[in-house]
Amino acid sequence: MNIFHPDRDTPSGNLAKWLFDSQQSEISSHFLYQDEDPLMSQSLDVPRQSAAVCRLSTLEAHTDILRQALQTARRKVVIVSPFLSIRALESDHLLPLIQEAVERGVEVVVYTDHYLDKKNGLWKEESLQARRALVEHHVSLRVLKGIHNKTLVVDDRLLVEGSFNWLSARRNKDDARHECSILVQAPAAAACIDQLMQELEAIDREALFYCPPKQKILCADFFCQPLYHNYWNSVLTHLRERASRLNLPEDSNPEPLQEIRKKYPRHRAAWTDEEVQLVWELMNYTNDLRVFTDCLQRSERSIRYKVEGTAP
Structure with missing residues (x-):
């Protein structure tokens, strides 16, 4: 602050006269250092x-x-x-x-x-x-x-x-x-x-x-975790019924795909928001992959890719 001399008729001296006139004119460092954060x-x-x-x-x-x-x-x-x-x-x-x-x-x-x-x-x-x-x-x-x-x-x-x-x-x-x-x-x-x-x-x-x-990954390594079940049979019945009401893909597909769909009717069908919701609900009840394939009518590989983001 040695550059401010209120007794001098200079720009800095005139500024000093105003700064030193009142505490309200003080330039405080408080706004910089008042808090660590x-x-x-x-x-x-x-x-x-x-x-x-x-x-x-x-x-x-x-x-x-x-x-x-x-x-x-x-x-x-x-x-x-x-x-x-x-x-x-x-x-x-x-x-x-x-x-x-x-x-x-x-x-x-x-x-x-x-x-x-x-x-x-x-x-x-x-x-x-x-x-x-x-x-x-x-x-x-x-x-x-x-x-x-x-x-x-x-x-x-x-x-x-x-x-x-x-x-x-x-x-x-x-x-x-x-x-x-x-x-x-x-x-x-x-x-x-x-x-x-x-x-x-x-x-x-x-x-x-x-x-x-x-x-769209919901949980990495979900099916690799220790097996757990947290449901009644009536819950699975309800989820199967909801899955069965989803529209099935049309049959105008190559013969190999039609053969796969005899076992997994929704194989290669586009995932809908309602079906993803069913996946999430199932994840709260069990991580038994067989239950997922049974309810969702999709292959194990398809379900693992949807849930974990990868499939062996």
Whole structure:
């Protein structure tokens, strides 16, 4: 600041007279160095109870921070929600926000539980619809065996953890329960986030569903995972009936193809949105390839290519 001399009749001296006249005229470096990560204070409108930690105790506070997380994340959003509900996703208009985040290059990861959200051993319809919607919007959906924590993570700068079910809690004030969470900001958040990710990685994983943008792969190595069944015979009967109502391809094809279609009636037929939906529903019930070929009337190779993106 030695170039500013208010006693001199020079351009810098005249500027100095104005700068030094009042504190309001000060050129401050605060706007450059006020935060290690400017997005923390400028984009995420969090309560300022303290510099690093605060408490959320209202429905609005939780839903607002969730929406802001999706809107402001730079690299990654992690949501741990043991229960899932399509109603929560739709009430908060979360699916468009997820889509926008993915299009910005943000990785959105959702952890949920394998044992919860079931009735008579089967996924509840609301949960099934939520799972399908998340994968269709390119969320990496990871199903773990035995989680009950409710956590939100934004990059390496914010962690919120408490009793609020992020993707299933009722959004109606009259029906909502009182929920509380502790919000931890950077720099303290980084160590907490590292610990959380280590804990999640240590829990047995049942399945991972992911549909990359602009691709049709639903789950790599899906049929190579340990065999599991999560259905009643009535469920398979219902899925077979739905598959049987799909239009079959015309018979005006070469004779070799007609022979194959005697065993697999939908062989080489174009995949429809309704049929892809059936594939996703089957993936929630089993990874037995024989069940897929029986229900969908397609060859094992065709189904593996659709689900895993490759076929042996």
